[in-house]
Amino acid sequence: MKRVIYPGTFDPITNGHMDIIKRAAAIFDEVIVAVALSAQKNPMFDIATRVEMAKRATQTIENVRIKSFDTLLVNFCHQENAKIIIRGLRAVSDFEYELQMGYANQSLDSDIETLYLMPSLQNAFISSSVVRAILRFKGDVSHLVPPAIIPLLESR
Secondary structure, X not given: OOEEEEEEOOOOOXXXXXXXXXXXXXXXXXXXXXXXXXHHHOOOOOHHHHHHHHHHHHOOOOOEEEEEEOOOHHHHXXXXXXXXXXXXXXXXXXXXXXXXXXXXXXXXXXXXXXXXXXXXXXXXXXXXXXXXXXXXXXXXXXXXXXXXXXXXHHOO
């Protein structure tokens, strides 16, 4: 069974994330969406809310599981018996950071591979940062996030 980890803060989960999740789910037997605590990033939503958003957004994709983690990603991969990390690349600006992280993870465990998937063009501009900026000013983000999480965004 090929199990992959798709890690991120998912603050909040977006249609761009969903694009990557659906692509990974079509390729691999199981996708674990790993929601990072990421306290250093000072997320807008607490970990429980971010996990719930991811669960709601992915509830119709059978081979996707949601788990939170607060450890080195490589250690989480060991815990989940996964040898592949999935990351999304939207633009050249993502590449340098993602390449550095991929090399860092491989330096910790040379058996772990990082694969990069690109979202479709319609989702390439979407980021959690853009969604949070719009939310701060009470703007409409319904076209940027999965419909299932709208009630959680509105309750904030």
